[in-house]
Amino acid sequence: MLxxxxxxxxxxxxxxxxxxxxxxxKLNWDMLENRSEGELTDFFAFDSGKVVGFLGLYRFGSKIEVCGMVHPDFRKRGIFSDLFRQSITVLQKSRYILLNVPANSVTGxxxxxxxxxxFKESEYLMRWEGSKAIPDSDQPIQLRPSLPEDNDLKIELDIVCFDFQAEEAKAYNDYLAKGGFQKExxxxxAQGKTVGKIRIHRVGKRSEIYGFAVLPEFQGKGYGRKALQQAVKLEKDxxxxxxYLDVQLKNERxxxxxxxxxxxxxxxxxxYLYSI
Structure with a gap:
């Protein structure tokens, strides 16, 4: 816990x-602010008591994402490589490791x-620009707060939509519940059934959408579009x-x-996929 x-x-x-x-x-502040007690996920480098380097690990099911930084005045001293070596014992416990670097980072x-x-994949950070009117929903779609009994469906959605293994999806959702994210x-x-989920994390006046998913049998019916429009309207209201939201470039749909x-x-x- 930080x-x-x-x-x-x-x-x-x-x-x-x-x-x-x-x-x-991309430092995943929603996770940084809710680290578990005793969890080894964050590594620091100091100079005269000041933090000059940081590396964070972020677990999503079977993968760990790695992101970090070094103060411009303290580069070319092997600081980040040293932080990365310190994290190896934790990284070895994951099925695969992704190194996250901004696309325009020369030093990264x-x-x-x-x-x-x-190289594995790229994703865009996208922002709703606010110039497009949000149409009133003409579909029988409703967003309702999640309840504890929805947990099994959230696990299923992570398995079928985000390629989680069953035990990884359960562990990830347990982590989110323990961290207080249930309320998000x-x-x-739709059609009298629960067909998907969406998580909205708020940081000040900024809202971030995560884990947006619709069951495959209900995709292609416009439900996802209406749900996203309602989520944006909820935040603007x-x-x-x-x-904001993230999307993989290869996910053209x-x-x-x-x-x-x-x-x-x-x-x-x-x-970038890292090989131990």
Whole structure:
């Protein structure tokens, strides 16, 4: 579990790095702020008591994503490589490891050239620009707060839509429940049935959409589009100034859906498969 001081130091370092490199790092703040007690996921480098390097591990089912940074004034000293070596014992417990680097990060890509990895995939961070009107729903779609009895369906959706294994999906949903994320979930109702889920995480006036999924047998009926439109409207009605989501570039169907609903690309993250 990270302390308030540690979180503030990570945030300050992130701001320095992003402004210097003109990039946007993906540090998964919803997870950083809710680390489990005793969980070894975060690694620090210090100079004169100041955090000058950070590496975080983020587990999603069978994979661990790795993202980190080093202060511009302390680069070319092997700091990030040392942090990465410290994390290896944890990484070895995962089925596969993805190294996350902003697509336009020169220093990040230079480091990747020195490790054993291959390009895996890219994703866009997309922002709802707010210029498109949100149409009233003409489909019998409803978003309702998630209940404990929805847990089995959320696990099923992670298995069929996000390629989780059963035990990994259960562990991930247990982690989300333990971290207090249960209140962020909405279930998608259609035809008198629960057909999907969507999670909305709020940070100040910024809303972030995660885990948006519809059961395969209910896809292609417009339910996902209406659910997404309702989610955006919910956030705008509550005074949120920005709504974000991630999408893989290879997921052309989802990318087309999000674009047609008024989302625009803001940045790109690249992922590289690392071999222990």
């Amino acid at each position: 302390t308030a001081d540690q979180l503030n130091e990570i945030k300050a370092l992130q701001q320095t790095v992003e402004q210097h490199d003109i990039i946007e790092l 890509k230079a480091w990747l050239n020195r490790v054993s990895c291959t 979930f909405y279930m998608i109702e 509550q005074g949120q100034s920005a709504v 989802a990318l087309s859906l999000y674009t047609s609903c008024g989302f625009v690309q803001e940045s790109q993250q690249d992922y």
